[in-house]
Amino acid sequence: MPSDPAAVAAALAAVAPAFSAWRSAVAATAEEVRGLLARQAAGDGAAAALGSFAAGRIDVGRFVGLAVRRAPADPAAAEAMRRAAAVLSALAGAPAGEQCVVRVAAGTSMRDAVHDAWRRLGRAFGAAHAVGLVQQGRAATEAEEGLVRGLAPGLWTRRERRVAPPLVVDVAGADLDVGALLAGLDGGAKVVLLVSGPCAPAPLVRLVTPGTFVLQTSDPAELAVLSKVAGPAVAALVPEDAAAFVHEPARGPTLSTRLVLRRVPKGAGRGPVGPWSAAQQAEELAQLVALGATDVPALASVPGVPAVDDPAGRVATWLLGAVDWKDLG
Amino acid sequence: MSGDGCSLLGCGVEDEDRPHDMSEYAGAAARWCPGCGDHAVLTSVQRLLAEERLAPESTVFVSGIGCSSRFPHYLRTYGFHGLHGRALPVATGVKLERPDFDVFVVMGDGDCCSIGAGHWLHATRYNMDLTVLLLDNAIYGLTKDQTSPTTPQGFATKTQPKGSWLPPLNPLTTALGVTNASFVAQTAEWVPAHLYETLKAAYHHDGFSFVRILQRCPVWTPTIFQKAVKDSTSVEVLVHDEGVPAADLGRAFPNRIVHDPRDLHAARRLAEDTSRIRLGLLYRDPSAPRYEETRALPKHTAEERMRVLEAELDRYAV
Amino acid sequence: MDTAKAPVGDVPAPAATSRRAPRVLRVREHTVEIVSDSGEGAQKCGQIFGAVSAKMGNGVWTVEIIPAEIQPPARTPPGGSGNRVRIGVGPVTNGGDEANLVVAFNEQVLLGRHRLHAIADDAVILLDDVWSRHDDAEVRRQWEAGLLELGSKAYRIVPVPLEEESQKLVENPRKGKNMFALGVLCWIYGRDLDRAREQIAHQFRGKKDATAQNVALLDAGHAWADAHLDLRVDVPATPTDAAMVVTNGNEAIGMGAMAAGMSLCAMYPITPATSVSHYLGEAFDRAGGLLHQAEDEIAAAGVAIGASYAGRTAFTITSGPGLALKTEFLGLAVMTETPLVLVDVQRGGPSTGLPTKVEQSDLLAAMFGQPGDAPKVVLAPATIEECFHVMVTARRIAESFRVPVLVLSDANLATGVQPWPRPTPDAAWQAEPPELTAVAEGTKPYDWDGRLGLSRRVAPGTPGGMHTVTGLSHDERSKVAYDAETHARGCTMRSRKLAVLQQTLVPPTVVGPASGDLLVVGWGSTKGAIEEAADRARAEGLSVATLHLRFLSPLEPGLTEVFRRYRRVMTVEINYSDAPDDPFVTEENRRRGQLSMLLRSATLVDVDCWTLVRGEPLRPGQVLAAMRRRAQTGGGA
Ligand SMILES: Cc1ncc(C[n+]2csc(CCOP(=O)(O)OP(=O)(O)O)c2C)c(N)n1
Ligand code: SF4
Ligand SMILES: [Mg+2]
Numbered sequence A: 001m002p003s004d005p006a007a008v009a010a011a012l013a014a015v016a017p018a019f020s021a022w023r024s025a026v027a028a029t030a031e032e033v034r035g036l037l038a039r040q041a042a043g044d045g046a047a048a049a050l051g052s053f054a055a056g057r058i059d060v061g062r063f064v065g066l067a068v069r070r071a072p073a074d075p076a077a078a079e080a081m082r083r084a085a086a087v088l089s090a091l092a093g094a095p096a097g098e099q100c101v102v103r104v105a106a107g108t109s110m111r112d113a114v115h116d117a118w119r120r121l122g123r124a125f126g127a128a129h130a131v132g133l134v135q136q137g138r139a140a141t142e143a144e145e146g147l148v149r150g151l152a153p154g155l156w157t158r159r160e161r162r163v164a165p166p167l168v169v170d171v172a173g174a175d176l177d178v179g180a181l182l183a184g185l186d187g188g189a190k191v192v193l194l195v196s197g198p199c200a201p202a203p204l205v206r207l208v209t210p211g212t213f214v215l216q217t218s219d220p221a222e223l224a225v226l227s228k229v230a231g232p233a234v235a236a237l238v239p240e241d242a243a244a245f246v247h248e249p250a251r252g253p254t255l256s257t258r259l260v261l262r263r264v265p266k267g268a269g270r271g272p273v274g275p276w277s278a279a280q281q282a283e284e285l286a287q288l289v290a291l292g293a294t295d296v297p298a299l300a301s302v303p304g305v306p307a308v309d310d311p312a313g314r315v316a317t318w319l320l321g322a323v324d325w326k327d328l329g
Numbered sequence B: 001m002s003g004d005g006c007s008l009l010g011c012g013v014e015d016e017d018r019p020h021d022m023s024e025y026a027g028a029a030a031r032w033c034p035g036c037g038d039h040a041v042l043t044s045v046q047r048l049l050a051e052e053r054l055a056p057e058s059t060v061f062v063s064g065i066g067c068s069s070r071f072p073h074y075l076r077t078y079g080f081h082g083l084h085g086r087a088l089p090v091a092t093g094v095k096l097e098r099p100d101f102d103v104f105v106v107m108g109d110g111d112c113c114s115i116g117a118g119h120w121l122h123a124t125r126y127n128m129d130l131t132v133l134l135l136d137n138a139i140y141g142l143t144k145d146q147t148s149p150t151t152p153q154g155f156a157t158k159t160q161p162k163g164s165w166l167p168p169l170n171p172l173t174t175a176l177g178v179t180n181a182s183f184v185a186q187t188a189e190w191v192p193a194h195l196y197e198t199l200k201a202a203y204h205h206d207g208f209s210f211v212r213i214l215q216r217c218p219v220w221t222p223t224i225f226q227k228a229v230k231d232s233t234s235v236e237v238l239v240h241d242e243g244v245p246a247a248d249l250g251r252a253f254p255n256r257i258v259h260d261p262r263d264l265h266a267a268r269r270l271a272e273d274t275s276r277i278r279l280g281l282l283y284r285d286p287s288a289p290r291y292e293e294t295r296a297l298p299k300h301t302a303e304e305r306m307r308v309l310e311a312e313l314d315r316y317a318v
Numbered sequence C: 001m002d003t004a005k006a007p008v009g010d011v012p013a014p015a016a017t018s019r020r021a022p023r024v025l026r027v028r029e030h031t032v033e034i035v036s037d038s039g040e041g042a043q044k045c046g047q048i049f050g051a052v053s054a055k056m057g058n059g060v061w062t063v064e065i066i067p068a069e070i071q072p073p074a075r076t077p078p079g080g081s082g083n084r085v086r087i088g089v090g091p092v093t094n095g096g097d098e099a100n101l102v103v104a105f106n107e108q109v110l111l112g113r114h115r116l117h118a119i120a121d122d123a124v125i126l127l128d129d130v131w132s133r134h135d136d137a138e139v140r141r142q143w144e145a146g147l148l149e150l151g152s153k154a155y156r157i158v159p160v161p162l163e164e165e166s167q168k169l170v171e172n173p174r175k176g177k178n179m180f181a182l183g184v185l186c187w188i189y190g191r192d193l194d195r196a197r198e199q200i201a202h203q204f205r206g207k208k209d210a211t212a213q214n215v216a217l218l219d220a221g222h223a224w225a226d227a228h229l230d231l232r233v234d235v236p237a238t239p240t241d242a243a244m245v246v247t248n249g250n251e252a253i254g255m256g257a258m259a260a261g262m263s264l265c266a267m268y269p270i271t272p273a274t275s276v277s278h279y280l281g282e283a284f285d286r287a288g289g290l291l292h293q294a295e296d297e298i299a300a301a302g303v304a305i306g307a308s309y310a311g312r313t314a315f316t317i318t319s320g321p322g323l324a325l326k327t328e329f330l331g332l333a334v335m336t337e338t339p340l341v342l343v344d345v346q347r348g349g350p351s352t353g354l355p356t357k358v359e360q361s362d363l364l365a366a367m368f369g370q371p372g373d374a375p376k377v378v379l380a381p382a383t384i385e386e387c388f389h390v391m392v393t394a395r396r397i398a399e400s401f402r403v404p405v406l407v408l409s410d411a412n413l414a415t416g417v418q419p420w421p422r423p424t425p426d427a428a429w430q431a432e433p434p435e436l437t438a439v440a441e442g443t444k445p446y447d448w449d450g451r452l453g454l455s456r457r458v459a460p461g462t463p464g465g466m467h468t469v470t471g472l473s474h475d476e477r478s479k480v481a482y483d484a485e486t487h488a489r490g491c492t493m494r495s496r497k498l499a500v501l502q503q504t505l506v507p508p509t510v511v512g513p514a515s516g517d518l519l520v521v522g523w524g525s526t527k528g529a530i531e532e533a534a535d536r537a538r539a540e541g542l543s544v545a546t547l548h549l550r551f552l553s554p555l556e557p558g559l560t561e562v563f564r565r566y567r568r569v570m571t572v573e574i575n576y577s578d579a580p581d582d583p584f585v586t587e588e589n590r591r592r593g594q595l596s597m598l599l600r601s602a603t604l605v606d607v608d609c610w611t612l613v614r615g616e617p618l619r620p621g622q623v624l625a626a627m628r629r630r631a632q633t634g635g636g637a
Helices: A005-014 A016-040 A042-050 A060-067 A075-093 A110-135 A142-149 A158-162 A178-184 A203-207 A220-228 A278-292 A296-300 A312-322 B038-052 B068-074 B087-097 B109-115 B117-126 B171-177 B192-204 B226-230 B264-272 B302-315 C042-055 C107-115 C137-150 C162-166 C177-188 C193-203 C208-228 C249-259 C274-287 C297-310 C320-325 C327-336 C363-368 C384-401 C411-415 C484-503 C524-539 C559-563 C594-603 C620-633
Strands: A101-103 A167-172 A190-196 A213-217 A233-237 A244-247 A259-263 B059-063 B078-081 B102-108 B130-136 B183-188 B209-214 B235-239 B256-258 B277-284 C023-026 C029-037 C059-065 C080-088 C099-104 C119-127 C156-159 C231-234 C244-248 C264-267 C290-293 C315-318 C340-346 C377-379 C404-410 C417-421 C468-470 C516-523 C544-549 C551-553 C566-573 C607-611
Touching: A005 A016, A005 A167, A005 A190, A005 A220, A005 A233, A016 A075, A016 A110, A016 A220, A016 B302, A042 A060, A042 C384, A060 C384, A060 C484, A075 A110, A075 A142, A101 A110, A110 A142, A110 A167, A110 A178, A178 A190, A178 A203, A190 A220, A203 A213, A203 A233, A203 A278, A213 A220, A220 A233, A259 A278, B038 B068, B038 B130, B038 B192, B059 B068, B059 B087, B068 B078, B068 B102, B068 C468, B078 B087, B087 B102, B087 B117, B087 B130, B087 C264, B087 C290, B087 C297, B102 B109, B109 B117, B109 B130, B109 B171, B117 B171, B117 C297, B130 B192, B171 B183, B171 B209, B171 B264, B171 B277, B183 B192, B192 B209, B192 B277, B264 B277, B302 C249, B302 C274, C029 C042, C029 C059, C029 C107, C029 C177, C042 C059, C042 C080, C042 C177, C042 C193, C042 C244, C042 C417, C059 C411, C080 C107, C099 C107, C099 C177, C107 C119, C107 C137, C162 C177, C162 C208, C177 C193, C177 C208, C177 C231, C193 C208, C244 C249, C244 C384, C244 C411, C249 C274, C249 C340, C249 C384, C249 C404, C249 C411, C264 C274, C264 C297, C274 C290, C274 C411, C297 C315, C297 C320, C297 C327, C297 C340, C315 C320, C315 C384, C320 C327, C320 C340, C320 C363, C327 C340, C327 C404, C327 C468, C340 C384, C340 C411, C363 C377, C363 C404, C363 C551, C363 C594, C377 C384, C384 C404, C384 C417, C384 C484, C404 C411, C404 C524, C411 C524, C516 C524, C516 C594, C516 C620, C524 C544, C524 C566, C524 C620, C559 C566, C559 C594, C566 C594, C566 C620, C594 C607, C607 C620
Parallel strands: A101 A167, A167 A190, A190 A233, A213 A233, B059 B078, B059 B102, B078 C468, B102 B130, B130 B209, B183 B209, B235 B256, B235 B277, C023 C231, C029 C099, C099 C119, C119 C156, C264 C290, C264 C315, C315 C340, C340 C404, C377 C404, C516 C544, C516 C566, C566 C607
Antiparallel strands: A213 A244, A244 A259, B183 B277, C029 C080, C059 C080, C059 C417, C244 C417, C377 C551
């Protein structure tokens, strides 16, 4: 069941700054590569490049002969550059809705879908890298062609990760596999998961690491905070019966200050969801509570978050009661 | 850091290739006088570059003219040694064009507080992400002993042999008085640990980080900081969790004062009282708007620019 | 054109009782002026009239009439504000000589134009006569004295109740007269009312009520004229299929900068350059460009240089006083061989001078204003169209030669409005600078080709190319060096680039006979007036040719050879020169026009000059008079 268009729009809006940074970088690179290509054809383009004011006033032939440095014309290199330029232009030209939305068909692998998208977008980095190879005189190798075909996030450099393209993943709760995100979730990566259908209660808890912003919520309006996060960030829009929490690295030095639990579901984890057994779900939920429940006053201090008066012990007791042990066998 | 619209070419070079040894950031041999405080600042900056592993090709040091402004020549990064007093506009241009670069500015007290004072105020207000070092030796060093705006009143120089006529300008209160100031700190080159930590905090601040570095000039102002150097009790160190780490200084500098760098009024009060030298972070506001952000525009491809141009021509078509 | 609408029979429409059938004057060109007190909107009237005329296919040149003060007192001769619009059958290249028809909102502003000899002897003047009936006796006295003074010319003064009629539609007597006057003008010149309405809607876009009210005034003016006036003027329009745009020179510069792929303009407001930034402030960010209003002109130059140093060539715009402030930075750009485009929209000088008025007196400051030897390129567009195209060429030269390029426009181009052929932007104009690619480790930042003085720029961001540029004398590795050899070589290399550029230039074309009595040389905005004057001179049988320079530094090649083919060579410029017969002035101490000084030193030809510094665009008639004197007598001023 695909997510509703409003949720997709909210997700795209939340990642718009990240997309704009990424697209700008790709557009600038496309420009630069085109500039390099133009220079290889400098002789031909020079008259045009000098503009109409120069027409009849500058002898273009002489100007080019004396003042324009031409890059040596290597056809293979030019071809490689053109390939790279085409990839970059295509990526710079497509809107976020086309490039960054991944729809995981029911029953298929979210990992494959997400990695395919990243590889496809990673072609921009591959193309830039290929141009570098060409400039170093290592043109048109197998490696260069491969780069342009796709570059997995594992191969992105630190600097590239800072302008990583954002993703919006539309996925059924049963197919949700947050482990698929680990390969790309650093630098400036932004991922929004739009989860529909039955869903584990705290799937995102596995992604809580010191530098990563993690938001699990049922309110599409909340996704907007993503646009203000500088580092890696993931947000999931989950059904009402899942947990709601946020892990904000900027909030403080300790986990308990960074993690804010907003809702811990009752009645969740009654049965398996996709490959996730009830026990696994319960474990995730328990982990979430364990991570966040140590600093209860911090929760109460967040405006808009209902105060949780009971201490960690009460939550744990409740949890034990809520879990369906049948599946544990 | 990657700003909007900076090309990916070059991003593919892995960070492992980067130098991470201070010596790899060294440029030409520094030619300041022996004992000149600028040497210590250079060392500290080289250490910062190494520890932060900044890419030399995307790091730019912009300076004015003066002894201190020779700084970029002694680093193996890009450098722009421009005009007396005009480092900040050049740095502004560099940062506007390449927000992804790490841009440092090095100025002398004449450079920053006299001829370039107007730019200083406005650059503070723009609050671009620049790391700005004022090497304050309270004298015009390069041109050999003329009074600067920070020369202590009564201190004799070649232009004012009867002693400086005016009370000195206070760079800290000046900086703290400017709208949108976001980082103001003071350190001294003879306290290398504090100098380093201050530079590091300045570098990590997103915005215009202004660091006044008290700098000895053994040639023209040997006496000015003598007392402070010899008698560390005449110095007060600002301490706070949010400030510049100063734990190791405990023994050498017993005088400490707790100052929360988020408190602008307290910062101004401390800066105003010049009865003692204070080292530390006076003020930091990471939320102050940055010009390169407020003015950031997505980069357009040539085709997009051409489309805009055609639309412009349509507007004026007959 | 619809011709006479004679009243039918004995029962004419009541409003048209006093009118005879309109006479239609058919002419090849006509010059109209609309003048009012400042704030009464005559400029808007003129602009719309010009735009409508251009859209109908007439050649048009619009010149602003600017009061001497910002808030001039009402009803004073120097306080007049408005527009001169010259329309023609074919292209119009300048504001012309004297106005043939004037719409004046009061007799005082009219007197201002009269005293400047801006009005033709036989002009038709539509004058609001509400002042003759004014409550204040002093106003009535002024009116009478004014009309007496105007009586010295054979003007045909037609009273028009601008204020009384427009007050039927608007309350404020100062608002609304302009659009009523526009309606009157549209009737006289047979302008298409729909186009006028469209143009009003464009001017007041976003303000529905204002548009409706102004359209009502337009229609009222038109109806009033139809009922009361008896003179119509027909300047046949030749609608062309060629796409045209209508802009002033500053808008053209702004668009040209965008077309040239420049993406940063740093400036500080100064008349008459500011309107470039007004234009860019609106349009530039749509194209991804950044307009940076710096704290002063020095900073503006510094920001532009910093940005150019770090990548794409940036530009800065200014006028005389700002040019003075940018001097030190210009020298730095020369020394560090940083590409830069600086546009100077010249105004009257020295000092604050004549902020709103035209002069061409920054030429030598642009070329030689920097201490030390600072060779750089100086270009001068001659038309509004060239203001657009020059930006592309300027950026390309700046990058190819690693040199600052100064573009000298002026207040005449800045505020003149004209239709010109719509350019076809070329993607090649947008190309990235050639230097932003990787270099081999150890590449010298000034790896001068010893013959050409050219070297490849190593911009920051380039791995392996780290170095520090400096304004101090330096060697090829950018190492500071004060030794004799290094300094001399640096100077030679920087200068050589200009010689090389000059060798790529094509000798300029001469308009008119290839040899003869007089060659007039001009530069910048005076081209239209000079060439029109020369046409008329040749029609009178004089042997006059003209040559208009676009490259001032380096100078275009072959000038000596061209100059030798004429008995006399004379520059025509809007800057100061001593008249040869002025007291104390001798052939030796005479201070000559700036271009003439340049040409004399470059060619060793005795180049004379004729210049005016009245803050006005040259009128072709003035230039013609000077040509007649020089061509016939061969001497004297
Ligand atoms: C426009 C201009 N005016 C004056 C100078 C001369 N000048 C060079 S450095 C300097 C003062 C240097 O003092 P400061 O900025 O404190 O730097 P320091 O040498 O002390 O490090 C002066 C006046 C100049 N280079 N340019
Ligand atoms: S003169 Fe003073 S400031 Fe300059 S280098 Fe020597 S010691 Fe340092
Ligand atoms: Mg100093």
